[in-house]
Amino acid sequence: MNRLLYPIVASALITIVPFLLTFEKGQDITRGLIGYEYFALLLLFAFVKGKVRVSSPASLRATYVAKQSMFKSLVCVVLLGVTVCALLAVAWLDLQNLLAIKGWSTGWYGVLPFVTCGLAVAMMWKVKPFSISAISFILFVALIAHLFAYNHYAAQPLAQFPVVDYMSRSAPKPVARDSLPESFRAKYFTTDSATITRGFTDSTRTNVLVLVESWGISLDTNRFAKQLQIFDGIPNQVGAHHRMYSRTRTAEREDLIYRATRDSVGHRDTVFIPQVLRAQGVKTQFIYGGDSLVQMRNKYIRNVGFDETFFGNSTNSGEDPRTDRESAAQLDSLLSVQDSALRFIAWTTLDTKFPLQSFMDPYKIDVTALNSAYTERLAGTLQLVADLAKKHPEVRFIVQGDHNPILSPLKFQEKFYKRWVPFVVLN
Structure with a gap:
């Protein structure tokens, strides 16, 4: 011993x-x-x-x-x-x-x-x-x-x-991606709360919520500034908020919460914005260019309180999902209806969903080419929203990212802050 x-x-x-x-x-x-x-x-x-x-x-x-x-x-x-x-x-x-x-x-x-x-x-x-x-x-x-x-x-x-x-x-330290830098916070409004939609919804007019697929905040703040230039000339408010979960399905529900309470035994009771607005006579509609069966959207979207839903082609049909341009045209037609009814419309985009077309093989992806394709597609989707906001100045548009590009290759994910997504309120 x-x-x-x-x-x-x-x-x-x-x-x-x-x-x-x-x-x-x-x-x-x-x-x-x-x-x-x-x-x-x-x-x-x-x-x-x-x-x-x-x-x-x-x-x-x-x-x-x-x-x-x-x-x-x-x-x-x-x-x-x-x-x-x-x-x-x-x-x-x-x-x-x-x-x-x-x-x-x-x-x-x-x-x-x-x-x-x-x-x-x-x-x-x-x-x-x-x-x-x-x-x-x-x-x-x-x-x-x-x-x-x-x-x-x-x-x-x-x-x-x-x-x-x-x-x-x-050892070399990776770039901190969990929190936004002070320079960003000083320039833009930031919050950890998921009450952006509730806070900016104007009950006196038509509102459109746009969830942009895989729109995160880049470590390169100049990249974010270039994206915002698309909305120049439109009254806007810009900021960022932190998502608790990085899933589109969760974002679609989280952004639409009006009130959440728990009873004495811990059961959660959630009231959604479409339910509240529908009770006030507002037409509630949802647009998604993909299959309604993906993540069971056909069920939970109706439970959230939407009267009408507009989905794309079924996966089993063999046809491609509806592009964002086609979904934007659908949204434009709903906003152009000549009646006195107010509307609340939610649109989840699809063009920037990973894996992107032409980049399906995770072992043979050129990150530079992927970055270029993603930037081009994202700019195209944001431009569609900007054009709609200019065409319908009486409508408020609440544009948010659903999550950072979590399904992209790791090298590309590292270009973005974790769980932080931007929002832009137009008109």
């Missing part, structure tokens, strides 16, 4: 001393008690040191055997030196990790790895070594014990992994 206690204490010494000497009141640094890499290297050090002692040629008489034994001893001495250097290197990386968190320079703290590693080597100098198989088993059990304890009490892990921490700290 003492053989195992020595490397545990020695590795804890190297791990804890720098932490204590750099400790500040109120700091929030989670750190393990024992350096796993130290523990492994110290066990290896004892093993190699034992080989040097066993291979000593002092008691050998035969010249050939003596030379062979001396060569083995020399190799073991070199390995011993490499092990000590590796121990120092890991201790140095561990110290740099601590100082980087605090933003401190190395200074006199640079002597700590040499002192602690020197003491650890001295403690292990006469420790009886384990066999390689025993070392492997000990390290395996130690790792399992760390993971088990970490799952139950993450605030104080058993083991510390300096090399892994250093690699994580020094």
Whole structure:
């Protein structure tokens, strides 16, 4: 048991001393008690040191055997030196990790790895070594014990992994895609709420909600600015909001919620905007260029409260879905009806739905060509909406993205912020 206690204490010494000497009141640094890499290297050090002692040629008489034994001893001495250097290197990386968190320079703290590693080597100098198989088993059990304890009490892990921490700290960081930059927030209205439709619906006139398929906010804000130029000359308000879920079906329901409540047993009761408007005598209509059976739209769209639905061709018919231009023409015909009735029309676009035509094979996609095709199709859909808004200035258009391009290739997805979608209110 003492053989195992020595490397545990020695590795804890190297791990804890720098932490204590750099400790500040109120700091929030989670750190393990024992350096796993130290523990492994110290066990290896004892093993190699034992080989040097066993291979000593002092008691050998035969010249050939003596030379062979001396060569083995020399190799073991070199390995011993490499092990000590590796121990120092890991201790140095561990110290740099601590100082980087605090933003401190190395200074006199640079002597700590040499002192602690020197003491650890001295403690292990006469420790009886384990066999390689025993070392492997000990390290395996130690790792399992760390993971088990970490799952139950993450605030104080058993083991510390300096090399892994250093690699994580020094590796190139991907662009943050979870939150919008302050420059964007300062220029546009942003919200986490999904009440855009309810907030901008004008009950005194006809309203059109347009959900644009896969319209997200690009990391390149200039790209978003170019998209907005399509709506120049039309009274508009621009912003962005964060979607809880990245699905078109969820967006179609989420954007139409008027009120959601829960009773005493937790059952949710949702009232949708089309239901409220229909009770006020407003005609409610829904347009989608695809098959009504996709995601069971034929059922949940009627439950939301739409009187009329206009879907495209059935998938089983073998015909292509209706294009956005055809759906826009359908919308134009509904808005051009000469009657006194107010309308609430929702249109989910389709042209930018992934996978795009001509880019169906996920293993043979040119991201540059895909980006060009997506940009062209999105601009075409937005232009259709802009033309309708100009033709019908008495109608309010609420245009939103349903989600960022989550079904596109990963390289293309990385060009957009996660779950953030734009909205533009016209007229």
